[in-house]
Amino acid sequence: MAKWVYTFGDGRAEGRAKDKNLLGGKGANLAEMASLGIPVPAGFTISTEVCTYYYQNKETYPPEMKEQVLAALAEVEKIMSAKFGATEGPLLLVSVRSGARASMPGMMDTVLNLGLNDQTVLNLARNTGDERFCYDSYRRFIQMYSNVVLDIKSEHFEHLLEEHKEKVGKKFDVELTAEDWKVLIAAYKNEVQKRLGKSFPQDPHEQLWGAVGAVFGSWMNKRAITYRKLNNLPDHWGTAVNVQAMVFGNMGDDSATGVCFSRNPSTGENLFYGEYLVNAQGEDVVAGIRTPQPLSLAEKKSMGSDLPAMEEILPPLYTELVGFRNKLEDHYKDMQDMEFTIQKGKLWMLQTRNGKRTAQAALRIAVEMCEEGLIDKKEAVKRVDPAQIDQLLHPMIDPKAKKEVLGKGLPASPGAASGQIVFSADEAEAWSKAGKKVILVRIETSPEDIGGMHVAQGILTTRGGMTSHAAVVARGMGTPCVAGAGELRIDYATKTLTAGGKTLKEGDVITIDGSNGQVMKGEVPKIQPELTGNFGKLMEWVDGIRTLKVRANAETPLDASTARNFGCEGIGLCRTEHMFFDPKRIIHVREMIVASNEAERRVALDKLLPYQREDFVQLFTIMAGLPVTIRLLDPPLHEFLPHTDADMAEVAKAAGKDVATVKAKAAQLHESNPMLGHRGCRLGITYPEIYEMQCRAIFEAVAEVKMKGETVLPEVMLPLIAVKSEFDRLKVMVDRVAGEVMAKTGAKFDYMVGTMIELPRAALIADKIAEGAQFFSFGTNDLTQTTYGLSRDDAGNFLVPYQELGVIPNDPFVTLDTEGVGQLVQTACERGRKTRPDIKLGICGEHGGDPASVHFCHAVGLNYVSCSPYRVPIARLAAAHAAMGAGTISTTA
Numbered sequence: 001m002a003k004w005v006y007t008f009g010d011g012r013a014e015g016r017a018k019d020k021n022l023l024g025g026k027g028a029n030l031a032e033m034a035s036l037g038i039p040v041p042a043g044f045t046i047s048t049e050v051c052t053y054y055y056q057n058k059e060t061y062p063p064e065m066k067e068q069v070l071a072a073l074a075e076v077e078k079i080m081s082a083k084f085g086a087t088e089g090p091l092l093l094v095s096v097r098s099g100a101r102a103s104m105p106g107m108m109d110t111v112l113n114l115g116l117n118d119q120t121v122l123n124l125a126r127n128t129g130d131e132r133f134c135y136d137s138y139r140r141f142i143q144m145y146s147n148v149v150l151d152i153k154s155e156h157f158e159h160l161l162e163e164h165k166e167k168v169g170k171k172f173d174v175e176l177t178a179e180d181w182k183v184l185i186a187a188y189k190n191e192v193q194k195r196l197g198k199s200f201p202q203d204p205h206e207q208l209w210g211a212v213g214a215v216f217g218s219w220m221n222k223r224a225i226t227y228r229k230l231n232n233l234p235d236h237w238g239t240a241v242n243v244q245a246m247v248f249g250n251m252g253d254d255s256a257t258g259v260c261f262s263r264n265p266s267t268g269e270n271l272f273y274g275e276y277l278v279n280a281q282g283e284d285v286v287a288g289i290r291t292p293q294p295l296s297l298a299e300k301k302s303m304g305s306d307l308p309a310m311e312e313i314l315p316p317l318y319t320e321l322v323g324f325r326n327k328l329e330d331h332y333k334d335m336q337d338m339e340f341t342i343q344k345g346k347l348w349m350l351q352t353r354n355g356k357r358t359a360q361a362a363l364r365i366a367v368e369m370c371e372e373g374l375i376d377k378k379e380a381v382k383r384v385d386p387a388q389i390d391q392l393l394h395p396m397i398d399p400k401a402k403k404e405v406l407g408k409g410l411p412a413s414p415g416a417a418s419g420q421i422v423f424s425a426d427e428a429e430a431w432s433k434a435g436k437k438v439i440l441v442r443i444e445t446s447p448e449d450i451g452g453m454h455v456a457q458g459i460l461t462t463r464g465g466m467t468s469h470a471a472v473v474a475r476g477m478g479t480p481c482v483a484g485a486g487e488l489r490i491d492y493a494t495k496t497l498t499a500g501g502k503t504l505k506e507g508d509v510i511t512i513d514g515s516n517g518q519v520m521k522g523e524v525p526k527i528q529p530e531l532t533g534n535f536g537k538l539m540e541w542v543d544g545i546r547t548l549k550v551r552a553n554a555e556t557p558l559d560a561s562t563a564r565n566f567g568c569e570g571i572g573l574c575r576t577e578h579m580f581f582d583p584k585r586i587i588h589v590r591e592m593i594v595a596s597n598e599a600e601r602r603v604a605l606d607k608l609l610p611y612q613r614e615d616f617v618q619l620f621t622i623m624a625g626l627p628v629t630i631r632l633l634d635p636p637l638h639e640f641l642p643h644t645d646a647d648m649a650e651v652a653k654a655a656g657k658d659v660a661t662v663k664a665k666a667a668q669l670h671e672s673n674p675m676l677g678h679r680g681c682r683l684g685i686t687y688p689e690i691y692e693m694q695c696r697a698i699f700e701a702v703a704e705v706k707m708k709g710e711t712v713l714p715e716v717m718l719p720l721i722a723v724k725s726e727f728d729r730l731k732v733m734v735d736r737v738a739g740e741v742m743a744k745t746g747a748k749f750d751y752m753v754g755t756m757i758e759l760p761r762a763a764l765i766a767d768k769i770a771e772g773a774q775f776f777s778f779g780t781n782d783l784t785q786t787t788y789g790l791s792r793d794d795a796g797n798f799l800v801p802y803q804e805l806g807v808i809p810n811d812p813f814v815t816l817d818t819e820g821v822g823q824l825v826q827t828a829c830e831r832g833r834k835t836r837p838d839i840k841l842g843i844c845g846e847h848g849g850d851p852a853s854v855h856f857c858h859a860v861g862l863n864y865v866s867c868s869p870y871r872v873p874i875a876r877l878a879a880a881h882a883a884m885g886a887g888t889i890s891t892t893a
Contacts, residue, residue, distance in 0.1 A: 004050050005068040008034040009042025009245075010079045017332075022047050024240030026099030029352050036331060038324055038349050042079035043244030044072035045099070046212065051238030054216050069208075073243070080245045085204035087119045091127060093137075093246040096211035098218060100239045103353055105472050107227045107447055108239060109148040109218035111211040112281065113141035113246060117202040133251050135181035136173075140281070142188045142200060145207065149214040152195050160187045174279070208243070215241045223447040229803065230454055230477075232810075247348045249341040250281050256314070257281055260295055260321070262329040262336040265357045265475060266414060268364030272296055272325055274338075275465050276310050291484070292465040295321075303410075317347050328352050333374050334383070335365050358475050359388035360414055367534040377541045382886045384538060386851040386878040388478060392529060393566070393870050397513050401525040405518050406499035406510070409460070409485025412471035414515040417458030417480040418523040420507050423495050425452025427506075432456070439510055441497055443490050445470040453477065458512045460519060462488045480514035488519065539567060539876060546879035548857060549864035551627070552872055553844060555579055555615070560622040563869035567876055570626035570713070571619065572777065572866020573844035576694060577635050579615050580608075589640050590651040594665045598689060604655075605693040612697035616714075617704055625711030629777060629844070629866075630698055631756060632691050634719040636679040638669040675785065680720025684730050691730065695737040703747035715752040717777055722761045724768045731772050754840070757828050758782035766828035770835035777866070778825050780845030780853075784812050787821045813846070816853035826860045842866055851878035858882035 006014040006023060013031035020028040027045030034040045046069070053062050077083055082090035093115040098108035116124070116138045125134040143157040161173070164184055170176055176184075192200045201207050218224060219239045228235060249257030260274025275292030293307040294300040295318065300309040311318045321340060324347075328336045337355030341348050357365065362384050370380040397403070397416045419437040422428045425448065428440045432455035440456040442449065444463040453459055453473055458480040461470045465484055474481030489498040495506040499519060504510065511524040551572030552563030560571065580589045585608060592604035619628055641662075642648050648662045655662070671677040684691035695716065702712045716734050721727045731753050738751060754775030757763055760783070766776065785792055790799075792813050802808050816822055825843075832839045842864040847853035849871030857865050858879060867875050 001064050002062065003047075003068070004062055004065045005044050005046055005072045006031070007042070007044045007072045007075050009040060009076065011035070011037050015045070020101050021237075022049065022240075024048055024099030024242070025101060025103055025353050026097065026351060027240045027242050030242065030244070032331075033328070033349055033352055036327065038327070039347065041245040041247050041348055041350065042076045043094070043242060044069070044076065046241040046243070048101070048238040048240045051216050051219060051240070052236070055220070055238075059213075059217075069212075069243075073208075076243075076245055082245070084115055085120060087123050089123070089127075091115070091120055091124050093120075093124075094208070094243050095246055096208070096215055097242045097244070098215045098239045099242050100219075100233070101237050102231070102233050103356065104224060104227050104231075104233070105356070105469070107218075107224040107450075108221070109214050111141075111144055111148050111214070113137045114145070114207050114211055115204040116141045117204065117207075119202075120204070128251065130251060131178035132176075132181065133248070135178050135185060136176075136250065137248070137281075139181050139185050139188060142185060142192070145211065146188070146192055146200070148218075149210040150192065150196060152192065156191055156195070157188055160184060160191065212241050212243070215239065223450050226450050226454075227447075230450070235806075244350075247341045247343040247346075247350075248281070249277070249343065250279050251344055253278055254342070254345045255279055256310070256342040258292075258295065258310070258340055260325065260338050260340065261355050262325045262338070263355075263361070263365055265335070265337070265355050265361055266411060268335075268357065268361035268368070270368060271298060272322060273299060276340075278313075291486075314342070317342055317345070320347050324349055330374075333369070333379075335361075356472060356475055358414055359384075359390070359392050359478055362388055363392065363534050363538060367537050378545065378884055381538065381541050381545060381877070381880050382884060384877060386854075386874045386881065389874045389877055390478065390871070392535060393873060396515070396527055396529055397511070397518075398525040398527045403511070403518075403524045404500070404521040406502065406504075406521055407485050407487045407519045409462070409482040409488075409517045409519065410465060410471070411513075411515055411517040412468070412483035413459075413474035413479060413481035415458075415478070415480035416511060416513045416515070416524070416526050418509060418511040418526075419457040420509055421497060421504060422452075422456075423490065423492055423506060425449040428452030428456050439512060441490060441510075442470070443492075444468065445473070453479065458482075458514065460485060460488075460510075460512055462486055462490055474514070480512055482512045482514055482517050482519055485517070485519055535873075539873060542876050542880040543567070546876060546883050548854070548862065548879040548882065550872055550875045550879060551629070551842065551844075551864050551866040552869050553848075553866055554869060555619070557618045557622060559869050560619050563872055564622060566869055566872035568626075568869070568872045569864070571623060571628040571630075572842050572848070572864060573717075574619060574628060574630045575634065576612070576631060577633055577639075579612065580640060582611070585611050586640065587651065587654050590642065591655045592690070593637050593640060593669070594651060594655050594657055594662050598687075600655075601687065602689050602693075605689055609693050609697050612694060613701045613704075616698050616701035620701060620705045620712045620714070621710065623713075625713065627713040627715055629715040629717050629754075629775075629842075630694075631717040631719050632681075632694050633683055634680050636669070636671060636674040636677055637683070638666065638671065638674065641666045641669065675782070675791065681718050681726045681730055682720065684718070684733075685726060688733055692733060692737055695734050696741060699738050699741035699749070699751070700745070702749050702751070703741055703745040706747045706749055707745075712749060714749075715754060715775060717754055717756050717775075719756045719779070720758060720782075721755045721769060722759045724765060724771070727755055727769055727772055752840070756844070757825075759786050760824055763824040763828035765831075767831035767835045770832040770839055773832075773839070774836070775840035775842070776828060776832055778828070778841075778843040778845065778862075780816055780821060780825070780843055780847045781813065783824065783845070784817065784821050787824060788812060788817075810852075815850050816847040816856055818856050822856055822860075825856075829860055829862070840864075849875050851875075851881070854878035855882040 008031045013034040015023045015031040017028050017032040023045045082092035084092045096111045121138045125131045146152040147154045189200045249255045256278045258276025264273045274295045295310045335355045336352045339351040366380040366383040369375045419439040422438045431438045437457045439458045441460045459474050461483045471483045497504045511520040549569045551570040552568040553573040554560040555574045555578045588607040592601050595601040652659045652662045705712050752774040754773045756779040757776050758779035841862045844866040848865035849867030
């Protein structure tokens with residue numbers, strides 16, 4: 001008989017941490033903790049395989065599952081010495097929670113206090129002697145179950161609660177008595193009857209199966225689907241369901257509940273860190289309804305809190321908790337995110353998992369754990385996600401900048417961000433699509449806000465702590481976040497934010513600093529981070545592991561210097577056309593375009609040559625002997641022509657033409673599909689004087705730098721080759737110009753001539769092209785366009801729906817399509833090497849900075865990837881992961 005249910009508790013478990021795919025992260029870690037002898041409330045896990053079965057069989061369960069659930073429930077009753085549904089004697093209540101392979105905080109559903117009804121609540125009251133606690137738990141259960149299982153919005157119950165508090169003159173929930181809760185329970189049940197036409201379920205087993213079905217159902221809710229899409233988690237993984245004995249942190253002042261991390265998840269500092277609440281349930285800590293208290297005295301001091309720390313009011317339990325923290329971190333050898341409950345003076349551990357952390361924290365934890373001897377250098381490198389490195393490469397607040405601080409909250413996710421205020425996730429998405437940078441400002445965020453949180457530059461909340469939804473999700477996304485800024489006031493009705501005695505409205509610009517919690521008026525200047533210390537150490541380890549070299553796409557001195565600072569090993573793509581748009585140059589480019597004959601074109605090109613030569617001198621000097629791949633002019637000529645009458649008149653005057661001639665030339669150059677038209681090497685063949693000028697500028701720059709005693713490694717790249725004869729014809733020209741420059745200057749230099757493979761035909765005849773080409777550089781942006789028949793400028797209109805519908809898993813312009821485009825790359829590599837075994841192979845499309853694509857490049861044996869300067873460290877780290885076989889290659893179906 002197939003096994004679908006796995007028990008844990010009392011020092012035993014039917015699974016371990018290695019069974020994460022079967023039991024989900026939560027279930028596997030509960031089993032592991034139980035096996036380690038850590039006090040875990042007993043329970044059982046319904047495996048992820050049931051979720052798969054559920055969706056493949058019209059939302060039904062395997063026939064053997066019910067019997068296995070009942071047997072597991074009996075085992076839990078035995079361990080906990082309590083009976084589920086008992087109307088007399090010890091009562092077992094359970095929680096029902098999701099648990100996917102990868103953590104998805106807040107995305108799926110949970111039900112607490114399950115098993116309470118009109119009879120069991122009386123028994124619970126007799127057992128505990130605390131009516132208020134029991135009826136509070138019952139009303140919480142009715143509200144949560146009604147929301148999660150019966151699909152009744154919580155706001156209906158919240159409205160009834162607020163009405164009652166106003167009626168009895170109470171401000172806070174904790175002021176309500178058992179009699180208050182009894183009145184509200186009756187009102188809550190009436191609400192269910194009114195909205196569903198049937199009573200709230202009283203049978204505990206009916207409640208249990210309803211909750212299990214709701215958790216499996218929540219795997220396909222909108223926010224969970226969105227979260228998986230944003231984090232590249234497959235739908236077919238499914239979730240497990242964990243049914244666990246309830247323990248209560250809201251049974252009085254000797255009870256508490258909390259969330260803690262074995263190290264600071266924001267900074268990575270090796271200090272125990274977390275929050276707790278006395279006389280509360282776990283949801284209260286993360287919901288932001290009450291202000292959480294610090295765990296340690298050190299944390300209390302650093303936060304400037306006047307709330308009592310757990311270390312000072314519950315010292316023995318704090319010491320026990322620290323012991324579990326040390327045991328779990330030593331066992332897992334990673335920073336742990338833990339949840340605990342204290343019930344009547346007994347400490348229970350409810351969960352542990354590898355904690356989500358900021359990039360800054362991930363870096364520090366990886367390096368320090370290596371230096372502490374917990375892990376080795378390779379493991380440290382594996383611990384840092386290449387995508388996270390991006391968070392370390394962006395601006396911070398300039399310490400010298402003047403700033404007007406409006407208020408302060410908790411530094412929930414580091415980094416600085418500026419943007420226009422919006423007050424809802426929907427507005428954030430709409431404004432972002434319109435090209436605006438926004439800060440999402442909310443009283444508190446919820447899982448439904450995930451889409452808006454993803455597009456926002458930063459997130460600001462007035463409620464919630466360091467473990468609130470906003471804080472956890474922002475840290476995972478690498479988005480700056482300030483949480484719990486209680487001195488700020490938000491009015492959703494008027495769309496205003498009141499802070500520091502000022503009222504700001506929607507659209508006003510603010511800056512937040514997620515590193516210190518400050519909220520500032522306007523846009524505050526920022527500076528680039530220092531990439532030293534732990535970053536430098538880790539990248540040194542990275543470079544000792546990777547075999548794939550990393551170059552940069554750069555054509556300006558600033559880009560080249562930035563790339564060098566980020567550790568690039570040369571320039572893999574210098575797009576010469578980007579050099580032409582400077583105001584001093586564009587006029588000569590336009591003169592060249594509107595010229596009537598070759599002689600006129602050469603006159604204009606001669607004016608451009610000194611600018612091009614100086615460009616290359618600067619790049620060669622900055623690269624200091626590293627290779628520089630220069631792509632000759634690629635885009636169609638019409639892109640350089642003006643559109644306004646005034647600009648056309650300026651071109652006409654400079655070229656000695658009339659405006660009508662300029663307009664006629666623009667019309668002549670117009671193409672229906674310019675990306676497949678007169679561009680790239682086709683320009684070089686029809687107007688060879690253009691490429692001649694560029695080659696002369698390159699080689700004269702080489703000679704000038706060589707004369708200074710410096711090393712130069714130029715690589716001339718011919719774009720858009722489709723026919724071998726195109727390459728052969730242009731290579732003759734390149735060699736001729738190089739020879740002329742050597743003869744004129746007396747300098748001797750080496751150079752390479754190669755091509756950009758960006759057409760399927762070029763990939764298929766790569767063996768023939770390699771007879772003359774010394775290197776291939778794959779232009780995967782265009783290769784993706786021409787393979788798919790897509791325009792990257794227009795395809796966004798349907799690529800997003802395609803991903804939402806599951807037609808394709810990834811945007812092929814973001815992550816390389818290894819099944820189609822990748823096969824062309826691999827074919828070209830194999831055929832090119834067959835002709836020229838020492839051919840140099842690289843990639844210079846935007847995919848060169850995408851970690852999944854870097855894995856593919858390593859797998860097919862490219863020599864290097866080239867990417868934008870700010871993605872160089874990401875590519876370096878991804879290359880090290882690829883060398884160790886860490887991570888996966890993404891494919892497109």
